[in-house]
Amino acid sequence: MPLVNPFKAVRPSRDKVGLIASRPYETYTKAQLEARLDNNPFSFLHIVNPGYKYHKEISGPQRFKLVKNRYDEFKEDGSFIQDKTANFYLHKIVYRKKIEFVGIVGAASVDDYENRIIRKHEDTISEKVEVYNDYLKTVRFNADPVLLTHPKNSKIEEIKQKMMKDRAEYEFTTTSRETHYLWLIKDKGDIKSIQEEFNKMSHFYIADGHHRTNSSISLRAAIAKENKKHTGKEAYNFFMSFLIPENQLQIFEFNRLVQSLNGLSKENFLIRLDEFFKIENRGQNYYKPGGKHRFSMYLDNEFYSLALRKNSYKFTDSLSQLDAQILFKTVLEPILGISDLRHDKRIKYVQGQKDMTYVKGAIDNGSYRVGFGLFPVTVQEMKRIADESLVMPPKTTYIDPKLRSGITIYEF
Template sequence: MAKIIPFKAVRPTRDKVSLLAARSYDSYTPAQRESRLRDNPFSFLHIVNPGYKYHKEISGEERYSLVKNRYQEFKEDGVFMQDEKPCFYIYKIVNRDGIEFNGIVAAASTEDYKNNVLKKHEETLEYKEVVFKEYLKTVGFNAEAVLLTHPDNEALSAIVKNVMKTRAEYEFTTTYRDTHYLWNVDDAEIVKKISGIFSEMESLYIADGHHRSASSFLLSEDLKEENNNHTGNEPYNFFMSYMIPESNLKIYEFNRLVKDLNGLSKEEFLIRLDAVFRIENRGLEYYKPTQKQNFSMYLDGEFYSLYLRKNSYTINNALDALDAQILYTTILKPILGIKDLRNDKRIKYTDGKSDMAYVQTIVDTGEFTVGFGLLPVTVSEMKSIADEGLKMPPKTTFVLPKLRSGVTVYEF
């Protein structure tokens, strides 16, 4: 059963929250980062990029120590405050497309991660886990919540809706045109009800943040070894998460771009494809997949539809049935020679929010030769893969919502 607990968040004062909140560092272009760092002294980017103060790129342990220093400075200057009582934080986002997300920010258990109560569907890279663990160990806080999804629950939804009738602690709109709301819930009775509802759930699923959750687990193992008086209730045994109902999760696909045809001519490539797919040339007609096991392809100025030949492919488990896995097994690996989806520089991924029009534009520039479009993964597919203990190929899901860094901070 899931152990989800309230915590005392460190968070910006109400007058500073809109200035401080930031997207993940890598989501900004260099020019956007420079603009925000130059013009906004309260941006959370100043904490995660402490070298800006010295006009210098800093990495490794030196950067981690400076991140910690910059964070402490923000606290000393009164930009941050900390709640006196443990809270659950109801967080609502209305994004620029009008889609609304409602969930609860809380602390999830690293023991639940270890015991697969928090189920995973995505492979992680060990070196990334270790690097982020060392970062967390040095800075002593986490400002970016892991996204967890849970079965829809009427009692939990009723609590959330009732709290949202009151005035929000935060309400701010970003330059990205998303509006964020946050309510802190410290009423003992409501806190107990929320914890009780989660404790009755057999499992939750990691929707986004596999590396962050893995790193938090590794950190808890390290600190447990170092603490002779370990009880299991220390803050390092938990990590900040955003719990959202399955029906409220929005999953986009990642489309694929490949630089070349692996030495094949266009005609040779199409003949190889024909052995596994029924191919229709759509010409200039913009085409997106319409059903599972159906792909769109853009090659040499034309769109194609690819329909998997059922007698050419065997499905033995939930992963085999996944479109991203089918594409890898039938085209990317055997025909285009891309074996390592994480590290091969011949392949690029673009999230489905940019759609096949973006794929077409990039291929037409000549930077890439061929692009493939997929349908998004469903929540049911994601859960089936996690339940079977399998892992999706990298860059299979682009999941919303995305919380802003720094709105709630978890210290350990």
């Protein structure tokens, strides 16, 4: 079923990988970006922010061309090298010396995504996909793998364990206290075994990288149209992916902050909530939901627990059972008047690693009026949504691992 190919990665020289690898540039504050760009000439951020050397904001096609120029410069000066043979790459990430993610970097098939062998659980924004297509068509490389997940496989795990007994090609630690290791899987027998084991699986699931995956369809069509000798085996028929077993995924919730009560008094707001929830005032006692269909709420210096009244809410499919959807259908839309979860400026999403303490602080300082804490989605819930061709509300899952840019690069 799923097809995954080895490829000839472009990657940093061993002595520079720790300097080159970066988080996606949008995750840095302006001050952080400036510090890294000022003090580290090898950062991948110089490639994706090419206007920095000219002290100018550059966007659109001009930026894309400059990105390609900076990338070529890194190759020309030896900061990047390209493997002579097609390999799989074993990437291990250790968070805070205790949480490990071990996966295989390979090239997944665009056909498999089109045919729903690779399944999604999120929707994409067409404008964002179009911009990303234009970018990729100009630069002709991808430095950020899509995160795919699959059932644990004993044969693949045996190969991983065997590889990790040898010295890694890369070993470096970031300022975020992540340690990265990379091994090259060159042995033809191991490569064949990995491909065969992946091919036995029924489906892969996208954990992170829906826009990158979706853009691969139109990108492939555009490039193939220009290639009179198109065979379907060219590199643009695949996209770089980091494949890890589903038992390794860490899924956190996104909590919600809302600016107002939509004209309601506190008392009337609580009365409206009572239609769908059993409400308990917990005062100053910090509360975080301990299971599905339970929510925490912070309002006027007090924590509340909300337990769904199941006789007041109808479950119709996997989406309707999702806590983010329940909160939307019972509170955000009918009571607080928020129908556009993606664009309404009155709502803010906070990754669960910041927990309800962050939510409390944002409300206590007057920036927001009320906050809601959710219980994290499980892998099985995510898979059911994908299997039923449904999509989760925006900002339902925050998934680790988060991958660094520039460690392996896929050219097409």
